Amino acid sequence: MEVIRFELNGSPVEVKLEGFRRLIDVLREDLGLTGTKEGCGQGECGACTVLVDGRPVNSCLYPAAEVDGRRVTTIEGLERQPGRLSVLQRAFVEQGGIQCGFCTPGMILSAQGLLERNPHPDDGQIRRALSGNLCRCTGYLQIVAAVRRAAELLSPDGDGPRPHREGSGHG
Numbered sequence: 001m002e003v004i005r006f007e008l009n010g011s012p013v014e015v016k017l018e019g020f021r022r023l024i025d026v027l028r029e030d031l032g033l034t035g036t037k038e039g040c041g042q043g044e045c046g047a048c049t050v051l052v053d054g055r056p057v058n059s060c061l062y063p064a065a066e067v068d069g070r071r072v073t074t075i076e077g078l079e080r081q082p083g084r085l086s087v088l089q090r091a092f093v094e095q096g097g098i099q100c101g102f103c104t105p106g107m108i109l110s111a112q113g114l115l116e117r118n119p120h121p122d123d124g125q126i127r128r129a130l131s132g133n134l135c136r137c138t139g140y141l142q143i144v145a146a147v148r149r150a151a152e153l154l155s156p157d158g159d160g161p162r163p164h165r166e167g168s169g170h171g
């Protein structure tokens with residue numbers, strides 16, 4: 001039995017591990033955060049992407065023991081308050097970057113990691129950052145547009161984050 005302690009979406013957590021556990025299983029099964037999705041389970045689709053110390057990782061391949069002492073962010077950690085989406089999440093909704101939604105949590109976490117490293121990415125940089133995330137629905141154009149729009153809104157020189165208008169727009 002091994003005990004690991006880490007920061008999960010801003011709060012300290014402690015988990016007991018019996019033997020080898022994948023990070024995705026600890027997040028979904030032990031901690032109840034089912035926003036992280038499993039697609040291929042082999043590091044190829046990106047559906048399971050979460051951030052560890054701000055860097056995107058495939059949680060289906062990542063040993064849970066390795067997050068000891070680190071900072072983990074899942075899709076549940078991006079909401080500003082329960083039910084209030086982040087600027088990036090809203091941009092995905094408004095630009096039509098979500099269809100079935102299965103790829104969306106991983107796609108948004110990869111985009112979040114990019115914007116933390118590079119707040120002003122061009123389209124090529126956005127595409128490269130999302131190249132490990134597969135989407136079978138959207139054709140990617142709307143996803144790239146969503147990340148571009150979020151970067152504009154979050155830029156101090158841009159429109160700035162707009163207050164959320166409850167009950168407006170989609171979802």
Ligand code: FES
Pocket residue numbers: 037038039040041042043044045046047048049058059060061
């Ligand atoms: S489920 Fe992890 S990369 Fe596909």
Ligand code: FES
Pocket residue numbers: 097098099100101102103104134135136137138
């Ligand atoms: S929205 Fe369906 S896989 Fe991307």
